[in-house]
Structure formats: structure tokens, C-alpha cells
Amino acid sequence: MTRANGAAAREQLTQLARTATSDDTVVIDLSAVQAMTYSFADEFLGKFLAVRDDLAEGPGFVLTGLAEDPLETTQLVLERRTLAAVFRDVAGPRLLTRESHLVATYERALMMGEFRATDMAEQLGITAQNVNNRLKRLSSVGALRRRRSTAERGGKEYTYQSVR
């Protein structure tokens, strides 16, 4: 409960994220949480995921242990902030978001292993610009791991891998 508590929790998570590498996955286990107020969840998760553009090449993030009500609250936060997050339960990982195109991209990524943007664009039948926008958004919320590599003809490109 309370934004202040959410801010304190976010600060702890931020500090942890700064120590993690791009090979790590930060698992946020909320199994001890029976209920969360919207304000707490927004301050904790909403704000944390909203400012992660600078950590797009950082660790992955996965939510686990969300009971029905905290899950509903989390989904509401993500919807209102137009964000997404990976949630893993007994059924496996899935992307929490209302944006179906991001869900489709993430689900395809789960099947592809390591891939480049052009690979995904071909799989989904969409343009490079379109797929780059999706991959950037998924990377910024820790749903995809993004690494720099050298393109076949030289120059830099990114490879991606789903976080699960």
C-alpha cells in the first residue's frame, strides 16, 4: 500500500538492476503479496518499467507469483501506462499487455531463440521499421535481451533473445 512504499520498493529494484548484467534475468517474485493498491503498483512497477529505455541492453525482467488480484492490478497499471511485462506462471511465460502486436512478437520470439530484426520481420511479414519499433519496446521492458553484434557486411546490428 501507498506510493511511498512503492517508491521505496522501486528504488531497491533499481539498485538491483544496476548490478545485473545483460545475461541476467531479474525475477520479481510477488508470491507473498495478497493485494496491492493501484498506487503502490504504479509507483513500483509502472514507474520502473516506464524509465527503462536506458537499460534496453540490460538484464531481462520477469514477474512471478502474482495472485489473481495483484495480477489484475498489475495489468491495469501496464494498460494505463501503455507498457508490457513478462509474467511467468506454471503455464510458462507470457507478455502482459493489451497490445496484441507485441504479444504476437514476443510469442514468436519465444520460438525463435536468438534472432535479428530482419528474421523477425520475415517471420511476421511486416516491415523492418515496424519490427524495430516492436523490438525496441520489448527490450525496454526487459522482455527481450538485446546484444550488439557485427553485421555480415560490417557495421553494427542487434541480436535478440526472449526473456522467459
Add this chain to the structure above:
Amino acid sequence: MRLDVTGRLPLLKHGPQVEDDGRRELTIDLSRLHFASPLDLAAVAALAEVAIQHGQPVTMIRPEDPGVDAYVARMDLYICLDPRVRISGDALAVEKSARTDVLVEVGRIRSAQAASEMGERFANIAKQQGFGNAVPGLFRALGELLDNAATHGQSEAGAFAAAQFYTGATSDRQGLELAVCDTGVGVRQHLNQHRQRFTTDRTALDRAVLAPITGTDEHGRGWGLSDVVQYVGAHERAAFVIASGSSALYTSQRDGLISRRLTALATPIEGTWVWLRVRLPMKGR
């Protein structure tokens, strides 16, 4: 100045009506009080505190009815008041058994931690009284109200909160009621801190329960009150009151119909008062 707190649920039903009796001292007269809701108690505490903070002497006259006086004492109203408040009459020896399953005594909220602890106590009543699956939703609603008081309603006096579960066995009231009365800047002034330009408390309140609107400059804020009103709309016989400045908004749901009413207060409130009532879920839901 004089405030008569008379009859049943006076402040909940009518708001404060402070009259000028030619004296600087504020007299809060509970002598003819017959039944007090959590809002009546928390609001009396808030009014006394505001007066004290403004340097105004305060005298509180205890209820003449011993049963009412005992209840007010049991709810810790007298002991949570500033020691400068003069309380008339003899102190009643109240046998205080732990009733964490039905009530939360009037308490002061001055921090996020205090708000969290109060919220836990409220939720505990809901759990023990059989609200079952409805507890998390109720926790979210009351959590927003407590958080608002702790975040936006802060002042030197803080806020006051109380709760009571009514079985309906001895009164016509059934359900869990909770109230939070803060002594902060009020809804209109809070919203006007950033971009908004409300000229009346009425329009500010009316807008505050629609989403999203915030008095901060942070993106994504401002859903709290509207979420509470939505919660009321989704629960049979739930009701919500918010009063701030010179206006109060009453909203309730019955048989699927949502009623909403804005009224003017005879005496403006310094800060914001909120009251929420929820009924036990019907069997099978």
C-alpha cells in the same frame, strides 16, 4: 464558535454546521449525540485538531447518553485528541477488549507507514467478517483513500481514520464503514497545483472522481478517486462520500443503479473527508 454534533450520524449526513456564538473558543457539543459513524468520530477529531493548530481553544462536551459516551471512549476519540482540547465531564472507565474483528479505533495518520498499518487493520476486519474474495478489491479502494490522506492531505495535524463493522443485529446498518479525514489543502487546491484551474470546490470534486486527474506533474497519476467510485458502482449497496472545502459528493449503488449527488456544505471543511461503506457479499458471489 459552536458545533453541535447531535442525533444520528450528524456529520455524515449533513456535514459540519459551525455557528458563531460570539466566542473565540470552539465548543464541540456531543451531549445529544445518539449514534456516531466512523466519519463522525474522525471528523470531530480533525475539526478539533484544525482549530488547535490555528490557535483556537477547543472544548468538547461529552455525550449525555452513557452508552454513546462509552462507545466514543472505546473508539479512542478522547485519547487521540490534542492534549490542549478540554474535555468536559468525568472520564469514563471503559473496559477495552480487543475487537480487531469489528473496529479500528480513531487513529492519527502522519506517514505512509501509518497509512499502511491502518489499511492492514481495515483489511483484517474484512477478512474476519467473511468478505472473502472481495477483500483484495476493498483493500485497493481503501488503500487509495488512505494513501491520498498520507500523500496529499498532509499537514501538521495529519489525518484521522476509523472503521466499524456493523452486523445489523441492533441497528439498521450492516456492513463495513471506514472514514479518513485529513487536514490538508483540500481537493481543489491540490488539483490547482498543476495545470488545473478550478474556481469552485464543487467543480473540483465533480471532476476529481473522473479519471485521470492529478495535482502533480507526473504522468500516469490521478486514478485513485475514480477507481474508488468505480468500485462503489460495481458493488451492491456500496456508498462513498467525499467532502472538501464547501462541497460534498455522495455516490452509491443500489440494484444496479448508481446515484450521485453534489451538495453544498453549511461550513466549509479544511482538508478532505472520505467515507466508504461496503456490504458483505451475498452468499454464492
